[in-house]
Amino acid sequence: MSSVLQRRQQLLGDATLFYEDPIQIVKGDGVLLYDEKGKQYIDMYNNVPCVGHANPVVVEAMAKQMSTLNVHSRYLHEGILNYAERLLGLHHADLENIIFACTGTEASEIALMTARIATRGRGIICTDATYHGNSSEVIKMAIAASLGEPANAEFRAIPFPQKYRPLQQGLDEEALCELYLDKIRQAIADFEGNKIPFAGMFVCSIFANEGLPDIPGSFMAKATDIVHAAGGLMIADEVQAGFCRSGDFWGYETTDFKPDIVCMGKPMGNGLPLSAVAASADHVASFRKATRYFNTFASSPLQAAVGMAVLDEIQNRDLLRQSAAVGAYMRNALKRIQEDHPSMGDVRGCGLFTGIEWVTEDNQADREGAIAVTNKLKEKGFLLSNAGILKNVIKVRPPLVFEKKHADQFLEAFKEIVKDG
Amino acid sequence: MSSVLQRRQQLLGDATLFYEDPIQIVKGDGVLLYDEKGKQYIDMYNNVPCVGHANPVVVEAMAKQMSTLNVHSRYLHEGILNYAERLLGLHHADLENIIFACTGTEASEIALMTARIATRGRGIICTDATYHGNSSEVIKMAIAASLGEPANAEFRAIPFPQKYRPLQQGLDEEALCELYLDKIRQAIADFEGNKIPFAGMFVCSIFANEGLPDIPGSFMAKATDIVHAAGGLMIADEVQAGFCRSGDFWGYETTDFKPDIVCMGKPMGNGLPLSAVAASADHVASFRKATRYFNTFASSPLQAAVGMAVLDEIQNRDLLRQSAAVGAYMRNALKRIQEDHPSMGDVRGCGLFTGIEWVTEDNQADREGAIAVTNKLKEKGFLLSNAGILKNVIKVRPPLVFEKKHADQFLEAFKEIVKDG
Numbered sequence: 001m002s003s004v005l006q007r008r009q010q011l012l013g014d015a016t017l018f019y020e021d022p023i024q025i026v027k028g029d030g031v032l033l034y035d036e037k038g039k040q041y042i043d044m045y046n047n048v049p050c051v052g053h054a055n056p057v058v059v060e061a062m063a064k065q066m067s068t069l070n071v072h073s074r075y076l077h078e079g080i081l082n083y084a085e086r087l088l089g090l091h092h093a094d095l096e097n098i099i100f101a102c103t104g105t106e107a108s109e110i111a112l113m114t115a116r117i118a119t120r121g122r123g124i125i126c127t128d129a130t131y132h133g134n135s136s137e138v139i140k141m142a143i144a145a146s147l148g149e150p151a152n153a154e155f156r157a158i159p160f161p162q163k164y165r166p167l168q169q170g171l172d173e174e175a176l177c178e179l180y181l182d183k184i185r186q187a188i189a190d191f192e193g194n195k196i197p198f199a200g201m202f203v204c205s206i207f208a209n210e211g212l213p214d215i216p217g218s219f220m221a222k223a224t225d226i227v228h229a230a231g232g233l234m235i236a237d238e239v240q241a242g243f244c245r246s247g248d249f250w251g252y253e254t255t256d257f258k259p260d261i262v263c264m265g266k267p268m269g270n271g272l273p274l275s276a277v278a279a280s281a282d283h284v285a286s287f288r289k290a291t292r293y294f295n296t297f298a299s300s301p302l303q304a305a306v307g308m309a310v311l312d313e314i315q316n317r318d319l320l321r322q323s324a325a326v327g328a329y330m331r332n333a334l335k336r337i338q339e340d341h342p343s344m345g346d347v348r349g350c351g352l353f354t355g356i357e358w359v360t361e362d363n364q365a366d367r368e369g370a371i372a373v374t375n376k377l378k379e380k381g382f383l384l385s386n387a388g389i390l391k392n393v394i395k396v397r398p399p400l401v402f403e404k405k406h407a408d409q410f411l412e413a414f415k416e417i418v419k420d421g
Numbered sequence: 422m423s424s425v426l427q428r429r430q431q432l433l434g435d436a437t438l439f440y441e442d443p444i445q446i447v448k449g450d451g452v453l454l455y456d457e458k459g460k461q462y463i464d465m466y467n468n469v470p471c472v473g474h475a476n477p478v479v480v481e482a483m484a485k486q487m488s489t490l491n492v493h494s495r496y497l498h499e500g501i502l503n504y505a506e507r508l509l510g511l512h513h514a515d516l517e518n519i520i521f522a523c524t525g526t527e528a529s530e531i532a533l534m535t536a537r538i539a540t541r542g543r544g545i546i547c548t549d550a551t552y553h554g555n556s557s558e559v560i561k562m563a564i565a566a567s568l569g570e571p572a573n574a575e576f577r578a579i580p581f582p583q584k585y586r587p588l589q590q591g592l593d594e595e596a597l598c599e600l601y602l603d604k605i606r607q608a609i610a611d612f613e614g615n616k617i618p619f620a621g622m623f624v625c626s627i628f629a630n631e632g633l634p635d636i637p638g639s640f641m642a643k644a645t646d647i648v649h650a651a652g653g654l655m656i657a658d659e660v661q662a663g664f665c666r667s668g669d670f671w672g673y674e675t676t677d678f679k680p681d682i683v684c685m686g687k688p689m690g691n692g693l694p695l696s697a698v699a700a701s702a703d704h705v706a707s708f709r710k711a712t713r714y715f716n717t718f719a720s721s722p723l724q725a726a727v728g729m730a731v732l733d734e735i736q737n738r739d740l741l742r743q744s745a746a747v748g749a750y751m752r753n754a755l756k757r758i759q760e761d762h763p764s765m766g767d768v769r770g771c772g773l774f775t776g777i778e779w780v781t782e783d784n785q786a787d788r789e790g791a792i793a794v795t796n797k798l799k800e801k802g803f804l805l806s807n808a809g810i811l812k813n814v815i816k817v818r819p820p821l822v823f824e825k826k827h828a829d830q831f832l833e834a835f836k837e838i839v840k841d842g
Binding site: 080085104281296 | 499556
């Protein structure tokens, strides 16, 4: 074991790490990362530094604001208002107000509370392969998922929608959609049967932790209608899906529905802890009235300045277009490779977010195979990870500044690895 | 209403604000803050920018790290290990491992889970005027407090310890201490009676939200013994108390007990979201094993670099000594003013944290009086706030870089205000 790893265990305990042989990263620059020996990696995992590692525009905005003022939000400050206005302007018009926080978990907490307060409900539908954060309440969604049964009467996990396997089995897309919608109707009926008032449905707009499945085209819009008809609210987790990741600015545009409450996080601050929840003015008002929510570090001049710099970079470098174009280019190339390599069961995704589902010869989920490929790619200088409930999906999710030339380098290395088996 | 305030309500809804006539702050420098018209304020509220607003050493460390690398913690990085080692070195020796997070709420969540996992218990004792954060689970402590009765069977609020009023009523200190300890014994017995296994006691080491009461000298050590004897763990919330605030490095040194789990937050990163929990290696191991906790923005190179710069500034500028000395100087001066002003019912505190309890002529809590003084001080250029369950305690909690000359300016203004009634 390396001395750094040993020292880490002595100080932090057994904290989670990537790769069979973990790596030490000391420097970043755009899509590139470097280890302590100077080895260069192309980062194809990190969505947080969306406008690039060590982005100079972000660094300058951060340093400038921090050397001017950074204080809590119980004084007035125009920076956060300018940022709020710009951010809300990027959303559909019914999202009128915003609540800032620091982490995705905090955004999920706020969204849950907002939905429950607005509906006077408690019951929440999630999927059976989800993760929305790690607080005591929010983690109940992941627990409901991993147990397959409700861990807590107030959370009910439905099977996540996917086309890949069911369509292989000969179902048609419309019948499949109805099948998944029925699971929602059934969960709502179960809540009613258990006298748990329904509060809503909480899902990642593109089902990222579920392994980024292709879903029946009309599923999300129809699900939203069912949720609304039962008095619930639709909560879209855009922590992974948002900020151009999906090829649209928001994941809910890609999967085509209109959420009532939206959580934002990870890429918002390019690494500065920054998250937010947007909802209607009425829903935010009832949340604020009931909770008097205050977050020491959030809604600050620093968050505003850094969040603005990230939006500037996205706009000035046309990263929305780049995410859609480079992502499509890479997926098309991967699909061509797939034709000769049946272990690549499915290649799917949207924007700069691609999932490659790894399968065995008899078409079973191949967790070991997927993990082996990720480790081999790491040796060759490409950092990726594994997703999906069975971890057999190779997750390709580079910073938005990832270009065609990086995709070409990756495709070259990937071809060599799959050729060698 | 100012246009900024109006715009804020349109974008953020009715988010909390300070002062009857809220102020707009545009610039900070050390202990000074400036509004949009250039009016200068001495900041006597903000503990977060502990080494001063816009501290250049912190800004430089932040900019340097952000332009080198800031990435999540599933790669190895020595910066966070150096910071963890230095931070643990400042604590008592049984706190061996550390878990980093972003906010005080997140630290409270981790501490709660750690205690519950380690003890296999659920029942938590808190005080009846507490606040440890705003997540669904952590807020239950504040709710238990505000209702006076347990809001949830798993949280039980005991009366916070204080000497001021009970000793006025003629109780002696030792009897008073036993009275409060009995409340703990009773809560533990109640948990047992309700078949809720006991997990521990969760308190701010210096009872900051309770209004910073003087407490019977041996209370915390004896409370810890009682909690341990019942199989529980003692959780110290050092989010407000720690980092030299109390005149010692940690509040638990000031109130003289040895906690099993310690939460840290607010001043750690001088405004960068940064919090942490320290505990024994065994307790951290059982927490990590049960939860596989991961926090996207925490345990990062950026947190480490900024946290280190804050510790450097505290050490190089001898702020521990300054906190103790300037705080004692100010309290002594306030006690001399108190002799002629019976509305100042009690002057108390530790280090750079002072509470002035405001009372009516017949010795009742005077919320309006305390709030009026705070607003008048604001007009004169001194920013403070109100604390305690009745908000009749003027909270004096300047950045650690607050010096004797600032105290003298404040005392001058304060004297004029109390003289005018």
